Amino acid sequence: MKRIDFLKSPMDIATMAETVYFIENKLDEGQFLQHVVVNVAKIVNMQKDSVLAASVNACDVINIDGMGVVFGARFLGHDVPERVAGVDLFHELLKMSANRDFPVFLLGATNEVVTKTTEKVQTLYPNLTIAGFNDGYFWDNEEALVKKIRESGARLLFVAITSPKKENFINKWQDKLGVDFVMGVGGTFDVVAGKVKRAPNWMQNAGLEWFYRVLQEPGRMWKRYLVTNSQFAYLLLKEKFLTK
Template structure:
């Protein structure tokens, strides 16, 4: 799969259909893979945390979760890429995978969120196979607790594990645990659990398409998200300018 370099982050040139096909092919091959869903904040965090950068660079697919990444890819000449938004991606594969009997496990979110999410997914996709879920505690888990959950996931024979812990936490979790998991594909989908379950409101489609979802979320959760969007978006612009001059004057063609 083609990648587009955005400030050193290799964003996959993909769309919902292509991403679903890629995940399904890894399941068929039993190829252990993990997918990072990348909004602007992921690109910013990769500039400031080299350990996180390595996690994202090692992903089998880095989907363009934010519209600015799609616009930048298109400016570079990529006509194929489309926004592959976490909640849309999760639901698209639930629909795609049910035709092939793919089995899903949910990891993350509160207990009530997981239960509501399962209800919503079963209403939308009546024959979907959800083989288990786990709502982790907010405190750090002991090794024995983690192993018990890993055993539960492995016994479920899930084909795909959806991790909803938020970035970068979910991305570190996927890399830390993937060798102990028998699940072919692990996908970190951020706040998708809350959005699909209806726990948190999603921005209107016109705001999503216009790249204004960040403003909607900031207004919805200002105390939690002001740093991510007000400071993070400013840093993103600075990193873009720096990356432009690096490529323009210091990288030979």
């Protein structure tokens, strides 16, 4: 997969099919892969959070999640075919894991949400082996959680914790997790469990998912997106017209 540098963040230019094919091949080779997706908010935060930036830079696969980043990269002259949304990749990898008999572990969100997510994906993919699951409130005893994952026999680990906690957790413990693939999936479990609704496809394709989130949770989201979107626009214009 082709890798570019975009606003100080490396990212891989790949389609969904190419990404799944690449990950499956590496799993067959027994090669550890750390995966992450980048969106507008993460790129903005990476400019000032060196720990988050280092965690992202350490990943083996860095997909573009969010049409804002796709449009921005194209604006700067990069040939980006499509985005690889984290929630969609999650489902594609579960489907692949069910077909290949790769056990998975689900980590993150509240106990209620991760339990519902586990039940839902087991219904969607009856042949999928779920080696284990755990909520995201384990910070007082990380080592016990890492041991639980290692002893579960899982080959793929999906971490539904907010940034930058999930990136930093994965980067810190990757050598002791005992899995072949780790992916941070953010709020994916909330979507799968039905707690949060995804934007309609036309809004996703137009880069307006953020606006849909604001409509759902205006009190919590409007300021976050106003600030990050404005900073992202400034970074793009600066890179396009002021950087030599």
